[in-house]
Amino acid sequence: MSAVLSVSALAKRYGELEALRDVSFEAGAGELIAVVGPNGAGKTTLLSIIAGIQAPSAGSVSRGAGQGASGVGWAPQAPAVYSKLSVAENLELFARLEGLADPRAAVARMLEQTGLGARAREPVGRLSGGNRQRVNVAIGLIGEPPVLALDEPSASLDPGQRERLWEFVAGRVAAATTVVFSTHNVSEAQRYADRVLVLADGRLLFDGTPSALLASSPEGEGESKGGDLESALVRFLRLREPERPGV
Amino acid sequence: MRWLLRKDLVILRRSRLLLALLIVYPVVIALLIGFAISRGPSRPRVAIVDQTAPGETVKVGGQRIAVRQYTRELLSQVDAVEVPSRAQAVAKVKSGEVLAAVVIPADIAARVASATERAQVEVLYNGNALEQSLVQSTLDSALAQANLGFSAQIQQAAGTVIGSLLRGGRLGAIGAPEDLIGLDQIAPTLGGIIARQPRGQDRTELERIAAFAAFAAQNLTLSRKVLATIGQPIRVDSVLLHGRRTPLNTFAVVVAVSVSLMFVCVLLAAGGVALEREEHALARLIRSPPGGHGPLISREALLVEKTLLAAGCAFVIAFAMLAGIGAFVTLDWGRIGLWLAALALASIAFGALGVAIGALAREVRAASLLAFLLSLPLAFLALVPAGSVYGGFYDAISAISFVFPFKAALQALDAAVNGASPAIGLTLVHLAVLAGVFAALARVGLRTVE
Numbered sequence: 040m041s042a043v044l045s046v047s048a049l050a051k052r053y054g055e056l057e058a059l060r061d062v063s064f065e066a067g068a069g070e071l072i073a074v075v076g077p078n079g080a081g082k083t084t085l086l087s088i089i090a091g092i093q094a095p096s097a098g099s100v101s102r103g104a105g106q107g108a109s110g111v112g113w114a115p116q117a118p119a120v121y122s123k124l125s126v127a128e129n130l131e132l133f134a135r136l137e138g139l140a141d142p143r144a145a146v147a148r149m150l151e152q153t154g155l156g157a158r159a160r161e162p163v164g165r166l167s168g169g170n171r172q173r174v175n176v177a178i179g180l181i182g183e184p185p186v187l188a189l190d191e192p193s194a195s196l197d198p199g200q201r202e203r204l205w206e207f208v209a210g211r212v213a214a215a216t217t218v219v220f221s222t223h224n225v226s227e228a229q230r231y232a233d234r235v236l237v238l239a240d241g242r243l244l245f246d247g248t249p250s251a252l253l254a255s256s257p258e259g260e261g262e263s264k265g266g267d268l269e270s271a272l273v274r275f276l277r278l279r280e281p282e283r284p285g286v
Numbered sequence: 287m288r289w290l291l292r293k294d295l296v297i298l299r300r301s302r303l304l305l306a307l308l309i310v311y312p313v314v315i316a317l318l319i320g321f322a323i324s325r326g327p328s329r330p331r332v333a334i335v336d337q338t339a340p341g342e343t344v345k346v347g348g349q350r351i352a353v354r355q356y357t358r359e360l361l362s363q364v365d366a367v368e369v370p371s372r373a374q375a376v377a378k379v380k381s382g383e384v385l386a387a388v389v390i391p392a393d394i395a396a397r398v399a400s401a402t403e404r405a406q407v408e409v410l411y412n413g414n415a416l417e418q419s420l421v422q423s424t425l426d427s428a429l430a431q432a433n434l435g436f437s438a439q440i441q442q443a444a445g446t447v448i449g450s451l452l453r454g455g456r457l458g459a460i461g462a463p464e465d466l467i468g469l470d471q472i473a474p475t476l477g478g479i480i481a482r483q484p485r486g487q488d489r490t491e492l493e494r495i496a497a498f499a500a501f502a503a504q505n506l507t508l509s510r511k512v513l514a515t516i517g518q519p520i521r522v523d524s525v526l527l528h529g530r531r532t533p534l535n536t537f538a539v540v541v542a543v544s545v546s547l548m549f550v551c552v553l554l555a556a557g558g559v560a561l562e563r564e565e566h567a568l569a570r571l572i573r574s575p576p577g578g579h580g581p582l583i584s585r586e587a588l589l590v591e592k593t594l595l596a597a598g599c600a601f602v603i604a605f606a607m608l609a610g611i612g613a614f615v616t617l618d619w620g621r622i623g624l625w626l627a628a629l630a631l632a633s634i635a636f637g638a639l640g641v642a643i644g645a646l647a648r649e650v651r652a653a654s655l656l657a658f659l660l661s662l663p664l665a666f667l668a669l670v671p672a673g674s675v676y677g678g679f680y681d682a683i684s685a686i687s688f689v690f691p692f693k694a695a696l697q698a699l700d701a702a703v704n705g706a707s708p709a710i711g712l713t714l715v716h717l718a719v720l721a722g723v724f725a726a727l728a729r730v731g732l733r734t735v736e
Contacts, residue, residue: 091575100576110575119566123297135289136571136582162300178570 042103043068043217044089044111044186049098051084051241058084059241062098066234068185069215071208073228075272076238082221083116083190085238089219090188102186112184112216116191118175122164126155126174129163130181137182149177153207169200173207180211187211189220193227205231229268237275244279287587290571294558294595308550308603315546315607330424332364333375333387344398344440351439353395359435360388363428372408379412385421386411388429398440441513448510452503469506472499536704539611543604544696545665547629548636551600552657555640558592559728560653572732585732589641589725596640597633604629608703617703624702624710631717632695638724639691645731661692668693691720 042065051059059081066072074082087093089100090113102110120129130149134142150156153173158166163174172192179187189208193201209231212218222228228235229249237245237252245252249268256274299305336357343350360366367384369375375387389408397405409425411418454468467475476496483489562568571588572581583591608617608625640657647653668687672680687693698713700706 087569089576091573092569102576110579113570113573113575115566115569117566119570121293121297121565121567123300124293128293128296132289132293133570133582138579184575 041068042066044219045099045101045103046085046089047099047101049085049088049100050096051081051088051093052096057241059088059095062238062241062243064236064243064246066186066217066219068217069212070217070233071212071231072217072219072234072236073232074219074221074236074238075223075225075228076244077276079240080238081241082238084241086113086188086190086219086221089186110182110184110186112179112182112187114172114176114179114187114189114192116194118163118171120163120171120174120178123162125160125162126150126166127159129174130177133178134181139182145181145183149181152180152210153177154203167200169196169203172196172200172204176204176207180216184216186217186219189218191221191223193222193224201227225269225272235268237272239276239279245275287583287591290583290588290591291595294591297561298595298599308599311546311550311603313606313610315542317610329363329365330385330421331367331383332421332425332428333367333369333378333384334361334364335369335372335375335387335389337372337392338390338394339392342395344395351436351443353390355439356394356432356436357390359432360390360428363431364425376410379410382412386425388425444513445510448506448513452506469499469503472496473503536615536617537700537706539608539615539617540696540699540703541669542611543607544632544692544699546607547600547604547632547695548661548665548692549658550603551596551633551636552640552643552661553654554599555592555596555637556644556647556653556657557640557650558595559589559641559644559732560647560650562588563647564649568732585729589645589728589732592641592644593634593637593725597630597637600636601629601633604633618705621702621705625699627714628695628698628702628710631714631721632691632698635691635695635717635721635724638721638728642724642728642731645728660690664690664692668696689720689723691717691724694720 044066046065047063049059049062050057062081062085064072074085076082084093088095090111092113121132124132127146127150130146131142134145139145150159153176155170155173155177158170163171166174172195176187176189176192179189187208192208193204196204205227208218208220220232232249234247235245235249235252236243245255247255252275253268253271256271256278334357336354338353338357342353344353361368367378369378369387372387372389375384375389378384379387387410389410391407394405394407397403407429409422409429411421450466450468452468452470454466454471473496476492476499480489480492480496483492562571568588571583572585574581605626608629611617612619639660643657643660644653647656664687667683670680670683674680675683694713694716697706697708698710698717701708701710701713
């Protein structure tokens with residue numbers, strides 16, 4: 040499988056603080072990749088560099104050859120939408136700013152995919168958190184980018200809203216969009232992600248499937264059985280504490 | 287850029303309170319200023335206690351001047367409420383019914399006539415420091431006017447007496463001879479008598495008397511002129527060395543329009559940029575994803591769009607204000623081209639200041655507060671006149687006013703509307719430079735998006 044996104048030796052410094060150190064990975068078309076790790080691990084920094092919001096201090100992010108002119112779509116954790124504009128107006132604005140050939144068709148398509156057609160004329164400020172997040176993600180996808188970066192997309196959603204959001208994302212992944220998302224909800228990563236990247240202190244400690252992460256940190260005595268990725272992640276990070284300076 | 291501009295206009299249209307303020311504000315301000323400067327200041331309400339006897343006069347030589355003349359002069363300068371006693375006047379001042387009271391004492395005529403004791407009137411004030419200052423200044427002016435009028439009467443009477451002394455005839459004073467010889471006539475009369483006198487002791491004495499009479503007549507003539515000079519010792523003749531004299535009411539119009547232009551423009555521009563951050567949309571707009579076309583909109587284009595939007599709105603509002611006030615005050619519409627140029631450059635400079643503030647602030651409320659806190663003192667500082675504060679402090683104020691657009695905008699509008707100095711070309715260049723500087727600062731402020 041050819042890579043649609045290549046992250047190579049990525050580093051980011053804020054003065055003395057090293058937010059990312061030598062992070063490298065590749066993503067293939069239609070992959071759903073979860074970035075997990077403790078607070079301050081560098082998840083948001085990694086996502087923001089992939090999305091082109093920040094420039095790396097070293098290393099590079101590149102798109103695979105033959106992927107067309109569109110870049111990486113992005114949906115931040117806090118919905119980046121205009122609350123006084125309607126759902127359709129928000130989508131149309133970004134479709135026009137993206138320079139799409141047929142903005143109205145793109146709006147109609149995204150309304151259909153998000154299931155927000157009935158609320159197209161409603162101001163975004165009046166929508167629930169879940170629907171606002173769906174508009175946020177839809178704007179990230181309006182230009183049909185081959186890669187979508189989502190920064191903690193389900194952080195403020197209830198279980199029902201989260202379910203609907205992942206159904207929508209899954210639809211895009213099925214259409215070969217590569218999705219890289221950060222999350223604190225490890226069970227969400229276990230349930231939906233094809234691959235998990237574990238970041239801690241700016242280092243990439245693990246890159247593999249959720250089941251491989253489970254296998255890499257066997258349960259200890261007295262711990263509950265049953266393939267709990269969150270427990271496995273905690274064990275994984277504990278086992279690697281000596282490797283992590285300053286922990 | 288046009289889609290972003292369109293979006294901002296839609297948001298502005300839907301912000302009903304803000305839109306209503308933008309429409310109502312210039313109308314209300316224009317009406318308020320128009321009425322204020324076209325009606326002129328009202329006269330202060332002052333209680334007058336005239337304790338002099340009815341028909342009381344001051345005697346100057348053979349002339350009598352009614353004290354009522356002084357009271358009448360004072361009454362014409364204020365909105366007078368005549369009260370019979372000092373106690374009632376004090377009560378009216380305390381109750382706030384009148385702003386002050388003037389007590390004209392019973393002995394004023396005697397004191398004026400004595401020429402040794404100074405006559406005086408009593409003034410009673412109340413109210414806060416600002417009211418006291420306003421009333422005192424108005425009353426001082428009114429009393430000075432009344433004094434001047436009364437003094438003119440006395441001068442006239444004294445002049446008449448001096449004239450009679452010089453010319454002779456009937457003086458009208460009790461005890462004066464019926465057909466008095468005038469000082470002017472003594473020297474020539476004595477000259478004739480002296481000519482007929484043989485040389486000797488008598489003739490010498492007569493010559494000395496004639497010389498004294500001529501000298502006295504000459505100096506008494508001079509004293510009439512001295513009296514007139516004492517009445518108004520220094521006459522003021524103002525000469526403006528450059529530029530045109532700006533009438534106070536049209537300068538007030540320029541100040542009002544400049545202040546409104548600044549507030550609308552700076553607040554809109556600052557709020558516009560800060561709103562992009564507050565809605566988390568700024569990063570989405572100006573990010574440069576790998577393999578993409580580049581940002582949806584460049585930082586520079588975003589700043590230009592916000593500046594133009596704010597400047598456009600403020601320009602329309604300021605022009606509406608100017609036109610509205612023009613219904614009350616005579617403005618030279620032949621200079622409309624210069625008005626528009628000054629308004630346009632001032633709007634852009636204020637817009638640039640606004641986007642610089644917006645780029646530094648993280649949210650609309652912080653941007654609005656910062657814009658307000660900066661704009662208000664700038665307006666005050668720009669209006670501090672030279673000589674009203676310590677020299678070094680004034681230099682500091684001038685330096686601050688120079689690096690912000692308010693004073694330059696005020697000067698440009700004053701030059702455009704009133705033809706005042708400095709020349710409009712110079713102030714427009716100043717505004718253009720300031721617009722560039724603040725736009726550059728805004729660009730630095732937008733370096734980070736998160």
